[in-house]
Structure formats: C-alpha cells, structure tokens
Amino acid sequence: MIAKQKILVVDDDVNIAELISLYLTKECFETLIVHDGEAAIQQFNTFQPNLVLLDLMLPGIDGYEVCREIRKSSTVPIIMLSAKGEIFDKVLGLELGADDYVIKPFDSKELVARVRAVLRRFHPTPKEEDEFVPPSGDYVAYPDLIINLSNYSVQYLGENIEMPPKELELLYFLTSNPNQVFTREQLLDHIWGYEYFGDTRTVDVHIKRLREKIKDHKDWSLATVWGIGYKFEAKNMRK
Numbered sequence: 001m002i003a004k005q006k007i008l009v010v011d012d013d014v015n016i017a018e019l020i021s022l023y024l025t026k027e028c029f030e031t032l033i034v035h036d037g038e039a040a041i042q043q044f045n046t047f048q049p050n051l052v053l054l055d056l057m058l059p060g061i062d063g064y065e066v067c068r069e070i071r072k073s074s075t076v077p078i079i080m081l082s083a084k085g086e087i088f089d090k091v092l093g094l095e096l097g098a099d100d101y102v103i104k105p106f107d108s109k110e111l112v113a114r115v116r117a118v119l120r121r122f123h124p125t126p127k128e129e130d131e132f133v134p135p136s137g138d139y140v141a142y143p144d145l146i147i148n149l150s151n152y153s154v155q156y157l158g159e160n161i162e163m164p165p166k167e168l169e170l171l172y173f174l175t176s177n178p179n180q181v182f183t184r185e186q187l188l189d190h191i192w193g194y195e196y197f198g199d200t201r202t203v204d205v206h207i208k209r210l211r212e213k214i215k216d217h218k219d220w221s222l223a224t225v226w227g228i229g230y231k232f233e234a235k236n237m238r239k
Contacts (some may be wrong), residue, residue, distance in 0.1 A: 004030040005119060008049035010040040010066065011081065014057065016104075020053060023108045024115070037061025041069050049076065051119055053111075056082040056093070064096055071097035075162045077118045081106075094205045099164050110185050121152065121165030140175045142234060145218045147172045156214050167189060170206050171214070176224070178234035181225045203230070 007024050011017040012035045021031040027051060032047045034040050037058045044052065052070065056063035067078055080093045083104040093101050099118050139148040146155040149172050163171075170191050174182070182190075184200035192202070207230055211222055212225040223233040 004008065004028060005050040006027040006030045006032070007115065008040065008044060008045060008047055008052045009033045010035075010037070010053065010058065010063070012036060013055070015058075016055075019108075020111065023112055024070040027112050027116075029115075035059075037063065037066045040066050044070055044074075051077045051079065051122075052114060053115070054078055055082050056080060067096045067098055075122075075164055077122045078167065079114060079118060091201050091205055094202060095209075097164065099166060118165065121169065140172065142175065142217070144217060145175075145214070145220070147175055154214075160212055166205050167210055167213075170203075171210055174230065174232035175234075176213075178220075178232050181228055181231045187229065211237065 007029050009017050009020050009024075009031055011020065011033075014035065017033045017035065020112070021033055024031050032049070033045060034043050035058075040052075040054070040058075042051070054063045054066060058066070063080060067072070067080070070076065070078065076233050078097065079097045079100040079101045079102060081102050081104060082093075099122075102112055102114060109226050136152050139146060141147075144157050146153075147168065148154075149169070149190075152163075152165065152168055154168060154171065170187065173187070173190055187203045188200060193210040207222060207224075215223070218235075220232065220234045223231050225231055
C-alpha cells in the first residue's frame with residue numbers, strides 16, 4: 001500500500017484550516033493542522049510533511065520567519081497563503097524560499113492543483129550519494145555541472161546541490177538552450193506557465209538564488225543581458 005503524502009497546514013483561522021484539510025483529505029492526503037508559527041516549526045520536525053501550506057499572518061512567529069527557519073535545514077516545498085496580494089509580499093516570500101504563493105480567497109480546486117503540481121516537481125536528493133553515478137534520463141552536462149530533470153538533482157563541482165523545483169527547472173531550461181537569450185516573460189511562461197500569475201521579478205529572484213549556489217565557471221556562466229533577460233553562456237557550446 002502506497003503511503004499517503006503528508007501536508008502540514010499552518011493557519012490561525014480555524015475555519016479556513018479545517019476547510020483546507022477537508023479538501024486535501026478528500027484527495028487522499030494526510031494532513032496535520034497547527035495554528036501558530038512556533039507549533040509549525042515543532043510539528044515540521046516531528047510530522048515530517050511532504051509539503052507545507054503556510055499562512056503569513058500568524059500569531060507570534062509569522063509565516064516569513066517560519067519559512068526562514070524551515071529553509072535552514074530542509075528543501076521541503078512551501079506554498080504560502082495570504083490575503084496580501086502585493087508584489088513585495090510575493091517577492092519576499094520567494095526570496096525566503098517559498099515555492100508558490102496563493103492569495104486568499106482561493107478556489108479549492110486551484111489550491112489542490114497547485115499542491116499536486118509542486119509535489120510532482122519535488123524529489124529530495126539523497127545526501128548519502130557521494131559517489132558519482134552516471135546520469136540517466138533527461139539531463140544536461142557541462143564541465144563541473146550536471147542538471148538531471150528525471151530525478152531533480154544538480155551536481156556542481158562533484159557535490160549534490162539541494163535546490164527547490166522551480167530553481168532546478170529554470171536552470172535546466174537555460175542550460176538546455178545555451179547562448180540563447182530569453183526575456184523574463186518567456187521564462188515565466190516556460191517555467192511557471194498557467195499555474196502562476198506573478199510578476200517578472202519572480203524570475204530575478206530565482207536567478208539570484210541560483211547564482212548564490214552556482215558560481216560562474218571558466219567554461220560557462222549565468223549571464224544577464226541588460227534590458228532583455230538572461231542566458232546560459234557556454235563558451236565551448238558542448239552539453
């Protein structure tokens with residue numbers, strides 16, 4: 001019997017939390033509800049969810065701080081929930097490591113679809129795998145860099161790099177099209193598609209996070225084309 005995927009629901013509104021739990025339970029997810037940030041951090045470690053639905057406006061420790069704490073030790077997907085729809089709030093959430101951002105009030109079917117979409121893209125990289133394993137499936141390889149879309153893994157300078165799904169998909173797309181310039185709008189369409197209605201600064205945030213993890217190499221780099229967008233610059237054009 002296949003184990004149910006576990007969702008940690010963090011919302012101080014009891015009615016909304018129960019409603020979300022009901023939607024997800026009907027879709028065969030296992031849920032746990034908590035109503036404040038401190039409990040969320042505690043239960044994250046004990047419940048070990050596959051995904052966190054995290055409200056921003058919480059008593060005590062707010063959702064931003066909860067996200068920051070989780071990201072110190074885990075890449076488990078986080079979808080932020082908020083009645084605040086300002087671009088600043090979305091960008092801040094993404095910068096802290098959230099994988100998606102849903103504005104209240106939301107449609108139940110859309111929320112479930114977003115949960116499923118994020119879970120489909122998330123596959124933790126085993127930390128025990130220190131030895132090199134020849135890649136298989138859909139991957140691109142450059143000197144000191146391998147991005148494998150089949151198992152959602154990134155190997156940089158011989159080490160596994162943990163990376164949220166959207167960051168990996170963005171890197172894979174750019175490296176699959178070396179030296180081709182893409183606008184922010186094109187990248188939003190290719191990577192986020194219909195599932196995300198956001199600002200083009202979302203792309204900038206993800207590029208920034210990629211550059212923090214993967215530095216420019218003598219044979220390739222993540223390059224900004226000013227006034228247009230981004231490209232993966234490969235000097236020898238070999239993948």
